[in-house]
Amino acid sequence: MTLWLIFALMTGAAVFVVLGSLARSRPAVAGAVGADEAVYRDQLEEIARDRARGLIDDREAEGARVEVARRLIAASERGGGAAERTSTSRRRIAAVVALVAVPAIALGAYARLGKPDLPDLPLASRQGEKPDMQNLGDLALRVEKALAANPNDGRGWSVVGPLYMRLGRPNEAATAFSNAIRILGSTPEREADLGEALYAGADGVVTEQARAAFERSVAGETPSPKGAFYLARAAEQDGDVAGAVARLKPLLTKAPEDAPYLDALKGEFQRIAQVPALPPPSPEQASAMKTPNERMAFVKTMVDRLSDRLAQEGGGDVGEWLRLVNARAALGDMDKARDALTAARQKFAADPRATTRLEALALGLGLEGGGA
Numbered sequence: 076m077t078l079w080l081i082f083a084l085m086t087g088a089a090v091f092v093v094l095g096s097l098a099r100s101r102p103a104v105a106g107a108v109g110a111d112e113a114v115y116r117d118q119l120e121e122i123a124r125d126r127a128r129g130l131i132d133d134r135e136a137e138g139a140r141v142e143v144a145r146r147l148i149a150a151s152e153r154g155g156g157a158a159e160r161t162s163t164s165r166r167r168i169a170a171v172v173a174l175v176a177v178p179a180i181a182l183g184a185y186a187r188l189g190k191p192d193l194p195d196l197p198l199a200s201r202q203g204e205k206p207d208m209q210n211l212g213d214l215a216l217r218v219e220k221a222l223a224a225n226p227n228d229g230r231g232w233s234v235v236g237p238l239y240m241r242l243g244r245p246n247e248a249a250t251a252f253s254n255a256i257r258i259l260g261s262t263p264e265r266e267a268d269l270g271e272a273l274y275a276g277a278d279g280v281v282t283e284q285a286r287a288a289f290e291r292s293v294a295g296e297t298p299s300p301k302g303a304f305y306l307a308r309a310a311e312q313d314g315d316v317a318g319a320v321a322r323l324k325p326l327l328t329k330a331p332e333d334a335p336y337l338d339a340l341k342g343e344f345q346r347i348a349q350v351p352a353l354p355p356p357s358p359e360q361a362s363a364m365k366t367p368n369e370r371m372a373f374v375k376t377m378v379d380r381l382s383d384r385l386a387q388e389g390g391g392d393v394g395e396w397l398r399l400v401n402a403r404a405a406l407g408d409m410d411k412a413r414d415a416l417t418a419a420r421q422k423f424a425a426d427p428r429a430t431t432r433l434e435a436l437a438l439g440l441g442l443e444g445g446g447a
Contacts, residue, residue, distance in 0.1 A: 119144075119230060123264055133301070137237045144214065144234040211241055229258030236268060245275035263299035266292035270305055281309035300326055300336045304343060311347065317431045319347055320438070327444050344439030348432045350401045351394045353377060378402040382415065389422075393429040396422070397436055404440045413442055 122139045218235040222228055232255040239248035249272035256265050270288035274281055281289070286309050292302030303326050310318035323343060330337050356364070356373060364370045381399050385391040396419035403412035416437055423429035438444045 119234070123233075123262070137241070140234060140237055144218065144238075211238055214238060215242060227258055229255050232258065233265070236272070240272060240275070245272045248272040249276055261291060263292045263295055263297055263302065267299040267301040267305070271301065274305060281305060281312060300340070304340075307343065307347075316347060316428060316435075320344070320431055320435050324438065324444065327438055341439045341441065344435045345401075348397060348436035348439060350397045350436060353398060353402060374402075375406060378406065382411075386418075393419070393423055393426070393432060397432060400433075400436055400442075401440065404442070409442065412440065416442060
C-alpha cells in the first residue's frame with residue numbers, strides 16, 4: 076500500500092507540473108529548437124573534419140552522421156510544432172485529460188499489462204545496434220520531405236547522400252553529393268563521396284566524371300585517402316599497375332600508425348600483387364591432420380619445400396615467388412620473407428610488371444615502406 080501511495084503522489088506531482096506548463100505560453104521554444112539545430116549542424120561539420128583528418132573511418136563517420144541526422148530532423152519537427160499556438164479551450168481540455176484521464180488510463184493499463192520483474196535494457200547495449208534498412212529508408216524519406224520544402228539545404232543533401240549509398244541507390248547519392256558541393260562548396264571528402272557514388276553507379280568502373288571528382292579530392296593540402304584509393308583502381312583498370320602502386324605508396328608512407336585506413340591500404344597493395352594461394356592439402360592429408368599444430372607443421376613443410384625448389388632450380392615464375400614471400404610473412408618469419416623478396420627482385424629485375432607486383436606485396440606486408 077505504501078508503494079502505491081508513493082506512486083500516486085508522484086503522479087499527482089507530475090500532473091500539476093503539466094498543468095503549470097499548459098497555463099503558460101512558450102515563446103522561447105522556437106529559439107531553443109533553433110539552437111538545437113545549430114548544435115547538430117556543427118556536429119555534422121565536426122564529423123566531416125574528423126573523417127578528413129583520418130581520425131575516424133568511413134563506417135564510423137557514416138554511423139555518426141546518421142545518428143546526428145536523426146536528431147537534426149527531430150529538432151526540425153519540434154520547431155515546426157513550436158510555431159503552432161493552441162487555443163484556451165484546447166488547453167483546458169488537455170488539463171482535464173492530464174488531471175483525470177491520464178492517471179486512470181495509466182493505472183489501469185499497468186495493472187493489466189505491467190511486468191515489473193522484467194530486466195532493463197541499458198542504453199549502452201542499444202547504442203551498439205546498427206540501424207536496419209527499414210529505419211534507414213524511413214530516415215531517407217524524412218530527409219527527402221525536408222529537402223522538398225528547402226531544396227537549398229546543403230546539410231540535408233550531405234546527410235541523405237550516405238543514406239542513399241547504404242540503401243544501394245548510388246545514382247541518387249551522386250545527385251545528393253553534387254547538390255551538397257554546389258551549395259556548401261567543394262571539400263576533399265565531398266568530392267571523394269561523389270566519385271564513389273559515380274563509381275558504384277557505373278558498376279565498379281571509374282568513369283571520367285568519377286575520375287575528375289577523385290582528382291579534385293586529392294588536389295588540396297589534405298588529400299582524401301578514399302580518392303587516392305579509387306585513383307589507384309582507375310590506373311589498374313587502365314592496365315597501369317605501376318601507376319596504381321605509385322598512387323598509394325605516398326599515402327602509406329605518410330599515414331600515422333593509428334590511421335583507420337591503414338589496414339585497408341595494405342590490403343589494397345596485396346590485392347594488386349595478386350598472390351596465388353598455396354595449394355590445398357589432399358583429402359588424405361587433411362584427414363591425417365587432427366590438431367592445429369599438425370596443420371601448422373604441414374604448412375611450414377610445404378613452404379620449406381617451395382623455398383628449396385626455387386633455390387635449387389633457380390626458376391619458378393613470379394607467382395611462386397610471391398607465394399613464398401607471402402607465406403613466410405604469414406608464418407611470422409619476416410627475415411626469411413625479406414630474403415625471398417630480395418632473391419625474387421634480383422631474378423625479375425628485367426620484368427617491370429613482376430617487380431611492381433613484388434613491390435606491392437612488400438608494401439602490403441609491411442616489409443618496407445610505412446609499417447616496415
